[in-house]
Amino acid sequence: MGKIRQKIAIFMQGRYGIDHIYLTNLVIYFIGLIFLRRIEQRLYLDILLLVLILWTFYRVFSRNIVKRQAENQVFLRVINKIKSTTKLIFKRIRDIGTHRYRRCPNCQTQLRLPRKVGTHTVKCPRCDNRFQVKIKI
Numbered sequence: 001m002g003k004i005r006q007k008i009a010i011f012m013q014g015r016y017g018i019d020h021i022y023l024t025n026l027v028i029y030f031i032g033l034i035f036l037r038r039i040e041q042r043l044y045l046d047i048l049l050l051v052l053i054l055w056t057f058y059r060v061f062s063r064n065i066v067k068r069q070a071e072n073q074v075f076l077r078v079i080n081k082i083k084s085t086t087k088l089i090f091k092r093i094r095d096i097g098t099h100r101y102r103r104c105p106n107c108q109t110q111l112r113l114p115r116k117v118g119t120h121t122v123k124c125p126r127c128d129n130r131f132q133v134k135i136k137i
């Protein structure tokens with residue numbers, strides 16, 4: 001066991017290894033393998049899954065570590081953007097009867113305002129900027 005582990009360690013020297021993209025791709029690959037192929041048995045799906053897994057392991061064994069890290073950073077930024085947008089959508093739905101969400105035009109902070117129909121002047125608690133807000137319903 002020790003010898004195999006040592007050989008793997010030597011082989012992986014200077015290579016990128018695993019990251020968030022690797023884990024995500026693996027999950028997508030197995031979902032594709034187990035579920036999608038049952039629904040739709042098409043050649044293009046098999047090719048797509050093969051390309052995905054080849055790309056995934058190409059990244060793991062890649063020696064261009066800087067580039068792979070940059071790719072992972074972009075991936076994480078996109079994932080975080082999706083997460084925060086989803087969170088905001090759920091908040092807006094939860095508060096639909098009582099509050100409205102507006103962004104401060106100066107500092108882009110998301111403000112949760114009480115639902116009072118009409119035009120109001122709002123003061124941003126973060127940057128003290130005052131701006132007009134129109135709440136229609």
Ligand SMILES: [Zn+2]
Pocket residue numbers: 104105106107108109124125126127128129
């Ligand atoms: Zn502000």
